[in-house]
Amino acid sequence: xxxxxxxxxxxxxxxxxxxxxxxxxxxxxxxxxxxxxxxxxxxxxxxxxxxxxxxxxxxxxxxxxxxxxxxxxxxxxxxxxxxxxxxxxxxxxxxxxxxxxxxxxxxxxxxxxxxxxxxxxxxxxxxxxxxxxxxxxxxxxxxxxxxxxxxxxxxxxxxxxxxxxxxxxxxxxxxxxxxxxxxxxxxxxxxxxxxxxxxxxxxxxxxxxxxxxxxxxxxxxxxxxxxxxxxxxxxxxxxxxxxxxxxxxxxxxxxxxxxxxxxxxxxxxxxxxxxxxxxxxxxxxxxxxxxxxxxxxxxxxxxxxxxxxxxxxxxxxxxxxxxxxxxxxxxxxxxxxxxxxxxxxxxxxxxxxxxxxxxxxxxxxxxxxxxxxxxxxxxxxxxxxxxxxxxxxxxxxxxxxxxxxxxxxxxxxxxxxxxxxxxxxxxxxxxxxxxxxxxxxxxxxxxxxxxxxxxxxxxxxxxxxxxxxxxxxxxxxxxxxxxxxxxxxxxxxxxxxxxx
Amino acid sequence: xxxxxxxxxxxxxxxxxxxxxxxxxxxxxxxxxxxxxxxxxxxxxxxxxxxxxxxxxxxxxxxxxxxxxxxxxxxxxxxxxxxxxxxxxxxxxxxxxxxxxxxxxxxxxxxxxxxxxxxxxxxxxxxxxxxxxxxxxxxxxxxxxxxxxxxxxxxxxxxxxxxxxxxxxxxxxxxxxxxxxxxxxxxxxxxxx
Numbered sequence: 001x002x003x004x005x006x007x008x009x010x011x012x013x014x015x016x017x018x019x020x021x022x023x024x025x026x027x028x029x030x031x032x033x034x035x036x037x038x039x040x041x042x043x044x045x046x047x048x049x050x051x052x053x054x055x056x057x058x059x060x061x062x063x064x065x066x067x068x069x070x071x072x073x074x075x076x077x078x079x080x081x082x083x084x085x086x087x088x089x090x091x092x093x094x095x096x097x098x099x100x101x102x103x104x105x106x107x108x109x110x111x112x113x114x115x116x117x118x119x120x121x122x123x124x125x126x127x128x129x130x131x132x133x134x135x136x137x138x139x140x141x142x143x144x145x146x147x148x149x150x151x152x153x154x155x156x157x158x159x160x161x162x163x164x165x166x167x168x169x170x171x172x173x174x175x176x177x178x179x180x181x182x183x184x185x186x187x188x189x190x191x192x193x194x195x196x197x198x199x200x201x202x203x204x205x206x207x208x209x210x211x212x213x214x215x216x217x218x219x220x221x222x223x224x225x226x227x228x229x230x231x232x233x234x235x236x237x238x239x240x241x242x243x244x245x246x247x248x249x250x251x252x253x254x255x256x257x258x259x260x261x262x263x264x265x266x267x268x269x270x271x272x273x274x275x276x277x278x279x280x281x282x283x284x285x286x287x288x289x290x291x292x293x294x295x296x297x298x299x300x301x302x303x304x305x306x307x308x309x310x311x312x313x314x315x316x317x318x319x320x321x322x323x324x325x326x327x328x329x330x331x332x333x334x335x336x337x338x339x340x341x342x343x344x345x346x347x348x349x350x351x352x353x354x355x356x357x358x359x360x361x362x363x364x365x366x367x368x369x370x371x372x373x374x375x376x377x378x379x380x381x382x383x384x385x386x387x388x389x390x391x392x393x394x395x396x397x398x399x400x401x402x403x404x405x406x407x408x409x410x411x412x413x414x415x416x417x418x419x420x421x422x423x424x425x426x427x428x429x430x431x432x433x434x435x436x437x438x439x440x441x442x443x444x445x446x447x448x449x450x451x452x453x454x455x456x457x458x459x460x461x462x463x464x465x466x467x468x469x470x471x472x473x474x475x476x477x478x479x480x481x482x483x484x485x486x487x488x489x490x491x492x493x494x495x496x497x498x499x500x
Numbered sequence: 501x502x503x504x505x506x507x508x509x510x511x512x513x514x515x516x517x518x519x520x521x522x523x524x525x526x527x528x529x530x531x532x533x534x535x536x537x538x539x540x541x542x543x544x545x546x547x548x549x550x551x552x553x554x555x556x557x558x559x560x561x562x563x564x565x566x567x568x569x570x571x572x573x574x575x576x577x578x579x580x581x582x583x584x585x586x587x588x589x590x591x592x593x594x595x596x597x598x599x600x601x602x603x604x605x606x607x608x609x610x611x612x613x614x615x616x617x618x619x620x621x622x623x624x625x626x627x628x629x630x631x632x633x634x635x636x637x638x639x640x641x642x643x644x645x646x647x648x649x650x651x652x653x654x655x656x657x658x659x660x661x662x663x664x665x666x667x668x669x670x671x672x673x674x675x676x677x678x679x680x681x682x683x684x685x686x687x688x689x690x691x692x693x
Contacts, residue, residue: 294637359638361603362567437568446673446680459639
């Protein structure tokens with residue numbers, strides 16, 4: 001039966017019917033390039049999935065010409081050529097023969113090649129690697145980060161256990177919200193295995209670009225995350241309890257109004273304070289991507305300087321203080337202010353330092369300034385913003401006190417710690433770099449408002465001042481600024497220990 | 501054979517010129533009938549007509565020559581009917597080039613799209629996209645812009661307690677990545693000398 005069908009199909013193809021294959025068209029492959037995703041149609045011919053060379057010509061800008069002597073077709077890219085011959089399961093790449101699964105087929109004016117032609121025939125002449133991932137039907141052009149992502153419903157529960165795995169290892173930033181878990185992956189695109197169906201407290205799993213969104217039942221409480229790392233995979237587990245089971249207080253965690261953070265945990269009173277008050281610091285290189293920040297008279301962009309200085313500070317803090325340091329961005333890309341806040345809150349950072357360079361309408365202004373959040377008069381003071389705390393059992397045993405904090409008021413609880421950090425930065429910076437007219441200021445800084453830890457913005461110099469523009473690009477200035485931040489963080493840790 | 505074509509060409513040219521002339525005349529008419537110019541030479545305009553038109557003295561906030569602070573400068577603003585129209589007149593003047601010796605805290609080329617005040621005393625200043633796209637960035641420069649706008653309104657319209665800044669009619673997070681504009685702001689004299 002199959003043979004008859006195939007024979008019929010071949011005969012029809014030889015007759016040159018262009019419409020023949022349409023009835024058996026599989027879903028297109030997805031071509032992922034640095035420019036985005038585009039469909040690459042395929043056709044079933046003789047039981048083999050094939051791709052038309054004219055689609056490769058239009059999508060990958062290769063040139064094609066009929067090779068009359070060999071009776072085949074030659075594809076060229078930037079001076080390199082691969083010759084495809086009919087009825088031979090191989091191609092000639094720059095004179096070298098490469099075997100393919102099946103021979104190329106001519107159908108009227110069009111040529112079709114088997115899918116393995118992409119990595120085996122075209123990739124060697126192309127200026128970027130071409131990778132074919134058959135199970136997920138992806139063709140990846142260039143060195144893009146496209147991790148394989150598997151989301152599993154491990155146990156329906158409740159508690160419902162969910163897991164996400166990314167391979168190769170990829171930074172996954174979770175945002176646990178009321179009614180959903182949002183997982184942002186540090187990648188160019190995702191290669192997602194079939195997502196789980198609804199089950200337990202999971203209502204839906206879907207992807208949006210490089211983000212995975214797990215929608216939970218209205219009965220679900222706030223999910224608890226547990227990191228489980230492997231050598232070459234990133235894995236996060238979530239336990240989603242029923243709302244009532246997380247919460248002995250009046251407000252069920254699953255019914256939080258919009259704009260309320262995940263619970264902010266503090267150590268249980270009966271536990272001794274941590275031996276080192278600041279274990280994790282988040283450094284926030286201001287701006288990035290299309291948001292260049294300020295531009296100095298030399299043309300230097302704020303976004304480049306903040307990243308360079310943040311990297312220097314990170315190296316110092318890790319090597320000298322053995323601290324864990326996270327950057328809100330480690331390359332030139334746009335990160336929203338909410339995402340910056342989320343990185344720090346979700347990782348329960350102890351300190352947050354946002355790095356910037358300043359401007360003024362006058363080129364005369366110069367010097368470093370530190371900004372902390374100005375609280376509006378109606379904002380309740382420290383600890384006044386939280387709901388009545390309640391106690392959660394920990395999976396590791398013991399309990400933890402949890403308070404629910406409105407997202408935009410989280411910083412109010414850390415006013416004293418932020419002031420301490422600002423004062424220490426002011427004195428350590430003063431010893432290393434010129435200081436501004438108002439070295440410590442309070443302002444309604446957007447990036448600080450939702451941070452649930454000691455947090456400041458440091459404007460290291462005025463880029464609008466030509467001398468500071470030049471200085472801020474020098475190794476000397478950048479090292480001095482990094483050294484000052486190291487000293488302030490070190491002093492903060494000592495003060496925090498002494499104060500507890 | 502050629503004559504009809506020449507006639508046609510001539511007719512087309514005449515029609516074209518007539519259209520251009522019409523467009524220019526409409527353009528000129530619109531230009532000169534605009535009641536208050538939103539940019540550039542409004543200072544001269546206000547000054548030249550000060551003697552004929554009733555006016556008020558309003559305090560507008562500009563950046564001092566050394567760039568360190570905002571300074572309140574008394575300026576003549578045409579008298580307008582009601583606080584909303586008066587607020588519009590004040591802001592239109594604030595968006596024009598500054599008096600000699602000062603610089604403007606607001607990106608040059610920004611226009612006022614709208615201004616209104618609610619019964620509760622919350623004012624809304626709706627500015628063109630240029631307030632964001634033309635902003636030089638930096639926390640201090642952004643503080644100067646926001647404080648000046650808020651103070652221009654609150655210092656001159658006593659009924660206004662809080663000011664919400666909008667861009668192209670929309671709420672925005674910030675102008676250039678620093679100062680929180682999600683909620684209305686109250687008068688801020690911390691940068692005023």
